Amino acid sequence: xxxxxxxxxNIMAVLFFAAAxxxxxxxxxxxxxNFANFYVTILISLSITLIWGFTGVxxxxxxxxxxxxxxxxxxxxxxxxxxxxxxxxxxxxxxAALAAAVLGYFxxxxxxxxxxxxxxxxxxxxxxELFMTQTSDGKWKIFGxxxxxxxxxxxxxxxxxxxxxxxxxxxxxxxxxxLLAVFFFVKWIEKSNFGYALFGIRENKLRSEMFGYDVAKLxxxxxxxxGALAGLAGALFASWSGYVVPSNFSVATSTIxxxxxxxxxxxxxxxxxxxxxIYCWFTQKxxxxxxxxxxxxxxxxLIIAVLFIPDGVMVALFKKLDTLPGKLSQRRGG
Amino acid sequence: xxxxxxxxxxxxxxxxxxSFLILAALGMAIIYGMMDITNMAQGEFMMLxxxxxxxxxxxxxxxxxLAVLCGTVVTALxxxxxxxxxxxxxxxxxxxSIVVTWGISIILQQLIYxxxxxxxxxxxxxxxxxxxxxxxxxxxxxxxIGIAVVLVLGFYLLFKLTKFGLHSRATMQNREIASAFGVNxxxxxxxxxxxxxxxxxxxxxxxxxxxxxxxxxxxxxxxxSFVTVVVGGANPLAGTVLAGTGLGLVEGTxxxxxxxxxxxxxILLIAILSIRVLPNGFSGLVExxxxxxxxx
Numbered sequence: 001x002x003x004x005x006x007x008x009x010n011i012m013a014v015l016f017f018a019a020a021x022x023x024x025x026x027x028x029x030x031x032x033x034n035f036a037n038f039y040v041t042i043l044i045s046l047s048i049t050l051i052w053g054f055t056g057v058x059x060x061x062x063x064x065x066x067x068x069x070x071x072x073x074x075x076x077x078x079x080x081x082x083x084x085x086x087x088x089x090x091x092x093x094x095x096a097a098l099a100a101a102v103l104g105y106f107x108x109x110x111x112x113x114x115x116x117x118x119x120x121x122x123x124x125x126x127x128x129e130l131f132m133t134q135t136s137d138g139k140w141k142i143f144g145x146x147x148x149x150x151x152x153x154x155x156x157x158x159x160x161x162x163x164x165x166x167x168x169x170x171x172x173x174x175x176x177x178x179l180l181a182v183f184f185f186v187k188w189i190e191k192s193n194f195g196y197a198l199f200g201i202r203e204n205k206l207r208s209e210m211f212g213y214d215v216a217k218l219x220x221x222x223x224x225x226x227g228a229l230a231g232l233a234g235a236l237f238a239s240w241s242g243y244v245v246p247s248n249f250s251v252a253t254s255t256i257x258x259x260x261x262x263x264x265x266x267x268x269x270x271x272x273x274x275x276x277x278i279y280c281w282f283t284q285k286x287x288x289x290x291x292x293x294x295x296x297x298x299x300x301x302l303i304i305a306v307l308f309i310p311d312g313v314m315v316a317l318f319k320k321l322d323t324l325p326g327k328l329s330q331r332r333g334g
Numbered sequence: 335x336x337x338x339x340x341x342x343x344x345x346x347x348x349x350x351x352x353s354f355l356i357l358a359a360l361g362m363a364i365i366y367g368m369m370d371i372t373n374m375a376q377g378e379f380m381m382l383x384x385x386x387x388x389x390x391x392x393x394x395x396x397x398x399x400l401a402v403l404c405g406t407v408v409t410a411l412x413x414x415x416x417x418x419x420x421x422x423x424x425x426x427x428x429x430x431s432i433v434v435t436w437g438i439s440i441i442l443q444q445l446i447y448x449x450x451x452x453x454x455x456x457x458x459x460x461x462x463x464x465x466x467x468x469x470x471x472x473x474x475x476x477x478x479i480g481i482a483v484v485l486v487l488g489f490y491l492l493f494k495l496t497k498f499g500l501h502s503r504a505t506m507q508n509r510e511i512a513s514a515f516g517v518n519x520x521x522x523x524x525x526x527x528x529x530x531x532x533x534x535x536x537x538x539x540x541x542x543x544x545x546x547x548x549x550x551x552x553x554x555x556x557x558x559s560f561v562t563v564v565v566g567g568a569n570p571l572a573g574t575v576l577a578g579t580g581l582g583l584v585e586g587t588x589x590x591x592x593x594x595x596x597x598x599x600x601i602l603l604i605a606i607l608s609i610r611v612l613p614n615g616f617s618g619l620v621e622x623x624x625x626x627x628x629x630x
Contacts, residue, residue, distance in 0.1 A: 058432050103606075110609040112564070118432045119372065119560040120606065126553055127602055134595060255440065262433060296448070299441035306434050307423055 008321040013183070013270040016277075020176045024169050033240075036172040038280040039179050040236045044257040045276045046186055046269055047229035052258075053266035054195065055222050056202030057114060060251045060258075061103060061121035064128055065096040065227040067249035069234025071132070072096075074153045074244045075142050082157030089159060089235045096231020097224045104223035108216040125251050132246035152245030159239045166239070175236060182229065186269050189225075198222055230254075252295075256280075259298045263305040265312020275314055339467035347590055350475050351597070352582025353482035357540070358555045359562035359574050360485060361533030366563055367570035368506050368526045371421065371431045375439040376559060377552025379531050383409045383538030385446060388547050391457045398460050398543075405539030406532050413531020417524050425523060439552065447549040454547040478540060485533075490571055502526055557598065561605040567615025576616040581605070 020039070024032050044062055051057050069092040076088035103124065107117055135147035147153070159166045159174065166174050189195045200208040201215055209215050238244050247253070256279065264275035283294055309316065362376045373379075383405035390401040416438060424431040461473040493499035504512040505522045513519045537555070545551055562581060566573030581601045589597035612618060 056429065058429055106606045106610055110606075112609055114429050114432075116372070116560070116564050116609075118374065118436070119556070120564070122374075123557040123560055123602055126557055127599055130595065131599070258433075293444075293448070295440055295444040299437045299444065302437035302440070303420060303434050306430050306437070307420065310430070 008318045009268065009270045012274060012318070016270065016274055017176070017180055017183075020179075021173075024172060029168050032169050032172045034284065036175050036240055037237070038277055039172075039175045040233050040240065041257060041280055042273050042276045043179060043182060043233040043236070044230055044254055045261050045272045046182055047226040047233065048254070048257050048261045049266060049269050049272055050186060050189070050226040050229070051223055052261060053268075053272075054189070054198045054202065055219060057219060057223070058118045059121045059223070060118060060125055060254065061100065061223070061227065062230040062254040062257065063125040063249055063251050064103075064121065065100055065230035066234040066237070066253060067125075067128060067132075067244075067246075068099055069093065069096045069231030070238040070244040070248050071147075071153070071234075072231070073235035073238045074156045077157045077239075078153065078155070079142075082160065085157060085159045085239070086161065089232070089239075092235035092238075093228045093231045096234065097228035100227025101220060101224040104220040104227075108219040108223070111216070122251055125249055129246045129249040132249060150246060152243060152248075154243045156238050156242050156244065158242070159236075171240060175240075178232070178236070182232075183269065183273070190269075194218070255295070255298060259302045259305075262302055263309075263313055265315030268312060268315050268318070271312060271314025271318065336467070339469065342466055343469050344586070344590065346471055346476075348582055348586035349479045351586040351589065352578050353479040354541075355558055355562045355582050355585070355601075356482045356486065356574055356578035357478070357537045358559040359566065359578060360489070360570070361530040361537065362559045363563045363566060363570040363574045364489070364533070365527060365530035367573075368502055369425070369523050370428055371424065371527075372428070372435070373530065374432055374436040374556075375416075375442060375552075376530070376534050377554070377556035378439040378442040379409050379413060379534035379552075380538030380541075380555050381446065381549065381552040382412060382442065383535030384542040384545070384547055384551065385450070385454065386535070387539040387542045388454050388457055392455060398457070402536065402539040405542075406536040409535025409538065410528050410532035413534070414524065414528045416531075417527040421527055422520070422524070425520075443549045443552070450549075452548060456545075456547050457543050459543040474543065481540065486571060486575055493571070498522070498525065557602065561601050565605050565608050565612075565615050567612075567617030569617030569620060572620050573615055573617035576620070580616075 023035060027035070044066060047065075048059075048062055051059055051061075072092040072095045073085075073088045076091055077085050080088070103121070107120060112120065132147065132152075133150050135149045157165075158171065164170075189198075197208065197213050197218055200211070200213065201218060205215055234248065237248070257276065260276040260279055261272050264271040266272075305313070358380075361379075362373060365371055365373050365376070386405040386408045387398075387401040390396040390404055391398055396404070420434060420438070421431070424434060459472060459474050461477065463470045463472045465471070493503060501512070501517045502522050502525075504515070504517055505519045509519050538552075541555075545554065562574055562577045564577075565581060566575075566577035581604065584604055585597040585601050588600040609615070
């Protein structure tokens with residue numbers, strides 16, 4: 001077991017999860033229900049960090065896998081009349097992982113340049129959305145569940161074990177526990193040899209290849225893992241909201257997550273989690289001014305962040321705080 | 335006789351698909367091939383051209399041809415502005431350029447939505463149509479096929495015969511050496527980006543009568559242009575024309591039998607499969623053949 005260093009980042013991570021467990025004691029049911037969705041968005045952010053921050057591949061595929069996860073959960077849970085919700089979540093993760101593996105196989109073994117990965121995944125997302133939109137015709141059925149076209153699927157049963165339904169605060173706590181598990185999983189990847197191989201690919205693909213790493217395989221594997229995470233987020237969203245629509249496939253769903261990863265620092269998961277949470281909270285507070293401008297603001301923030309703070313705001317902040325005690329004691333000594 | 339009509343209809347459909355693919359992809363291919371920048375906002379630049387045209391025709395009563403010209407110029411200027419403020423800082427940062435141009439596309443979509451709402455009243459297709467057998471053919475679409483041919487030829491001559499073409503090809507091959515020989519590579523890049531934007535504006539304006547005018551209409555172009563550029567590879571002209579023709583054949587055929595949506599999915603699948611077989615696209619194929627010929 002490696003020793004944990006108590007730098008600002010790790011302290012913030014502990015505080016972040018501690019706060020998450022304390023919130024239900026402070027806020028009312030309605031607020032907590034809303035918060036649950038924030039943490040689902042954070043899951044998407046983490047899945048983007050894995051593929052973009054760790055491996056250096058920019059992809060809009062998260063929207064595809066998120067949508068697939070949401071639809072898979074919806075179809076299985078509706079078809080089983082709410083009795084197979086846990087298997088539905090697992091199936092959602094599996095379908096998303098498989099789809100990511102297949103798409104990743106073509107992208108990474110085809111040695112497509114990074115530039116095109118973004119557009120390919122975006123096109124796939126657009127086509128999926130279009131496809132789902134035109135399924136309103138009754139002949140589009142899976143397991144006897146009509147796909148519903150533009151209106152999507154409604155009245156999706158919530159996740160349940162035996163007779164206990166995860167709704168409200170119970171669902172919130174479930175999401176937090178899942179997020180905690182995912183957080184440790186991502187942290188483990190970050191410190192493992194697998195993670196270091198990914199960083200190697202990010203910094204220089206050719207060099208990694210020359211060292212004997214199977215770059216395409218590693219990329220496909222991490223793409224599939226990140227797809228699975230997005231699928232999980234999709235399933236949780238479907239259970240939380242009770243509906244899925246074709247626009248769940250649209251790139252716009254993952255816009256917030258992408259921007260937050262870019263702004264917070266794409267290599268830093270704690271910063272990303274905190275940043276995503278803060279943004280979700282802000283948009284909720286500013287909801288009165290309408291979401292019309294939120295996309296506009298997101299776009300501007302994204303451009304400014306990438307141009308001027310490529311390492312990320314949160315990373316810079318953590319660094320400042322890390323060196324602060326040293327500076328203070330220096331001043332006192334001098 | 336009926337077979338003859340069918341053949342004419344098939345050729346028409348094929349050329350319509352091909353010209354759309356080539357026109358949609360040309361600007362993006364030039365920016366990607368010359369500057370190694372993937373412009374995710376290319377579709378939104380086309381949307382900008384289309385909006386300018388439609389607004390000028392509908393609200394100012396401007397003649398269509400003049401409006402198309404204005405759409406082209408406005409988009410070119412906007413592209414120049416983007417290059418000055420943003421793109422210029424990203425030369426050589428391929429991955430960041432995708433993210434930032436995507437940011438530009440979000441802003442443009444939302445800005446247009448805020449200014450003009452979810453859609454605009456379209457303009458009618460000019461020049462009418464004629465009939466061969468029982469099928470009617472649009473004169474305007476046939477003109478677009480002609481415009482695609484003229485543009486490809488024009489750009490071929492531009493890159494082969496002019497000084498700008500020579501300098502930009504030099505920059506494309508090796509930026510450092512070109513600039514050591516006194517080529518102002520920044521200026522070449524700026525001009526290339528403006529050229530790509532102007533093309534986007536022109537194509538957006540030209541297709542304005544044929545499409546729904548919405549803030550997200552650019553996404554319709556993006557899939558098509560991406561597919562063509564990916565299959566075409568780095569050579570902006572030869573690659574794009576070959577890929578456009580091949581994919582046009584697939585899309586045209588599928589559209590006739592199964593409708594446009596299946597046609598669209600078809601070319602996306604073909605594109606994803608073809609990068610597995612031809613990683614450098616048709617350009618790679620062309621280059622390999624020309625090298626082989628020289629060796630002989």
